[in-house]
Amino acid sequence: xxxxxxDGAPPEPPEPEPGARPVTDRPGTAxxxxxxxxxxxxxxxxxxxxxxxxxxxSTSPAxxxxxxxxxxxxxxxxxxxGVMLAxxxxxxxxxxxxxxxxxVDQDCGTTFSWVTRAMGPxxxxxxxxxxxxxxxxxxxxxxxxxxxxxxxAAGLDGWAANEALRQGLTVVVILxxxxxxxxGTEMSARLQDVLILAQVFFLLVFAVVALYRVYAGTSxxxxxxxxxxxxxxxxxxxxxxxxxxxxxVFIYWGWESAVNLTEEVExxxxxxxxxxxxxxxxxxxxxxxxGFAVVGYAGTTFLAENAGEEEAVFAVLAHEVMGGWDWVVxxxxxxxxxxxxxxxxxxxxxxxxxxxxxxxLPPHLSHIHPRFRTPDVSTWWVAxxxxxxxxxVNQISENALLDSLTALSLLISFYxxxxxxxxxxxxxxxxxxxxxxxxxxxxxxxxxxGLLAWLLVQSVADMSDPENSASGxxxxxxxxxxxxxxxxxxxxxxxxCFWRIRDGRFWxxxxxxxxxxxxxxVRKPRSPEA
Numbered sequence: 001x002x003x004x005x006x007d008g009a010p011p012e013p014p015e016p017e018p019g020a021r022p023v024t025d026r027p028g029t030a031x032x033x034x035x036x037x038x039x040x041x042x043x044x045x046x047x048x049x050x051x052x053x054x055x056x057x058s059t060s061p062a063x064x065x066x067x068x069x070x071x072x073x074x075x076x077x078x079x080x081x082g083v084m085l086a087x088x089x090x091x092x093x094x095x096x097x098x099x100x101x102x103x104v105d106q107d108c109g110t111t112f113s114w115v116t117r118a119m120g121p122x123x124x125x126x127x128x129x130x131x132x133x134x135x136x137x138x139x140x141x142x143x144x145x146x147x148x149x150x151x152x153a154a155g156l157d158g159w160a161a162n163e164a165l166r167q168g169l170t171v172v173v174i175l176x177x178x179x180x181x182x183x184g185t186e187m188s189a190r191l192q193d194v195l196i197l198a199q200v201f202f203l204l205v206f207a208v209v210a211l212y213r214v215y216a217g218t219s220x221x222x223x224x225x226x227x228x229x230x231x232x233x234x235x236x237x238x239x240x241x242x243x244x245x246x247x248x249v250f251i252y253w254g255w256e257s258a259v260n261l262t263e264e265v266e267x268x269x270x271x272x273x274x275x276x277x278x279x280x281x282x283x284x285x286x287x288x289x290x291g292f293a294v295v296g297y298a299g300t301t302f303l304a305e306n307a308g309e310e311e312a313v314f315a316v317l318a319h320e321v322m323g324g325w326d327w328v329v330x331x332x333x334x335x336x337x338x339x340x341x342x343x344x345x346x347x348x349x350x351x352x353x354x355x356x357x358x359x360x361l362p363p364h365l366s367h368i369h370p371r372f373r374t375p376d377v378s379t380w381w382v383a384x385x386x387x388x389x390x391x392x393v394n395q396i397s398e399n400a401l402l403d404s405l406t407a408l409s410l411l412i413s414f415y416x417x418x419x420x421x422x423x424x425x426x427x428x429x430x431x432x433x434x435x436x437x438x439x440x441x442x443x444x445x446x447x448x449x450g451l452l453a454w455l456l457v458q459s460v461a462d463m464s465d466p467e468n469s470a471s472g473x474x475x476x477x478x479x480x481x482x483x484x485x486x487x488x489x490x491x492x493x494x495x496x497c498f499w500r501i502r503d504g505r506f507w508x509x510x511x512x513x514x515x516x517x518x519x520x521x522v523r524k525p526r527s528p529e530a
Contacts, residue, residue, distance in 0.1 A: 076241070149334040
């Protein structure tokens with residue numbers, strides 16, 4: 001395990017106690033019986049910048065903005081940029097937890113592995129299940145948005161309105177992006193580089209043109225010049241901030257995909273964690289820039305009145321701001337959703353791989369493609385279940401698909417909060433050794449976990465009212481998003497209990513929390529063979 005040896009570095013946990021089973025039994029290393037295991041994921045396949053790009057694309061910035069800018073403005077008015085700024089805080093704190101936990105355990109299962117190591121197998125398994133299910137819920141929707149906006153950008157509005165055609169093309173996109181993920185991490189990274197450049201360029205063009213027209217007085221809507229006061233998250237009141245933070249969990253979610261690739265990234269002990277942290281910072285700058293431009297150009301009345309249109313609001317704004325060049329913004333949303341379709345497969349498939357190779361899921365999910373050295377079986381399984389979910393939910397209604405996306409906030413808040421808590425628990429005997437450890441490894445992640453736990457409770461309360469759902473209908477007296485979230489949790493517990501009976505090896509590994517003793521050599525650089 002690499003360590004830079006610098007002063008103030010966080011302590012690394014000790015090696016397992018004598019007689020204890022290893023934390024992981026990863027492919028590509030010697031197995032517990034002393035034999036060589038099958039080849040694992042391709043090490044050093046990508047670098048820091050590639051990981052950063054993948055983390056950014058996983059959040060789908062253009063799509064995320066298109067989906068939430070209207071609802072956030074409806075809640076907070078001109079203070080929408082301030083709410084997006086406040087939403088950044090818990091994400092940064094949890095990103096710090098990912099960084100410090102990855103330094104001591106470079107496992108592609110991330111939360112699953114770390115929570116298991118710190119808090120035991122039951123909590124770890126549920127954290128892994130939550131990550132896998134977020135991919136299942138959102139992949140179909142992302143691909144659908146990519147197809148829809150791609151057709152609009154090409155002027156094929158009639159095709160975009162044809163549901164059967166759009167759904168068929170969506171399935172094709174999912175299969176194509178899955179194939180890219182299986183063929184290789186390097187190919188995935190190259191495609192992501194192109195998509196993020198196109199997306200950021202298109203967004204910046206949109207923001208610059210919108211702000212220019214605001215200051216030139218040529219806005220076609222009720223524009224107003226931006227002011228620094230818009231960054232005050234409390235300007236619209238506490239209730240608006242609460243609702244905005246719930247939306248903020250969604251727009252920042254996904255940056256940790258960079259950490260899920262930790263076993264395939266150069267300098268795996270530090271680079272993936274840094275990529276995750278920098279992803280949140282770049283997202284903040286992007287969201288604030290576009291947020292100021294959109295609110296300044298359109299004004300709060302237009303955005304609030306069209307909040308229910310979600311990403312369609314961006315399509316309207318694109319035409320208002322860019323005129324005949326509206327395809328630029330439509331293409332930004334298309335490339336954003338397309339990129340995120342691919343990168344969202346990564347956390348779910350890598351988590352399933354990690355769980356399977358540690359006997360927490362069926363072993364065939366841990367299969368590594370012998371040529372491409374990617375988790376081909378778990379990747380195709382994630383894609384297949386996502387396609388079935390997308391098609392099945394669409395048969396209910398388009399609003400049911402939106403309700404399934406709303407349920408994402410429950411799963412995201414749950415496993416992010418678990419990760420923040422696991423960081424403090426794992427390092428708990430070392431938190432008072434320095435101010436650095438106390439603030440960045442203990443207090444920060446715990447505060448982030450507390451904020452997300454609070455948001456989770458608020459989400460449950462909000463989703464219990466059917467009137468707050470996209471469809472406005474009642475399922476068992478509750479809002480559909482909450483029913484979907486509860487259903488996923490119940491299925492997860494049942495699957496966990498079934499597999500515990502079927503194969504209990506994962507639950508027999510006594511990892512618990514870190515031993516208080518330090519390995520004295522950890523502050524010295526280790527040789528590559530160590």
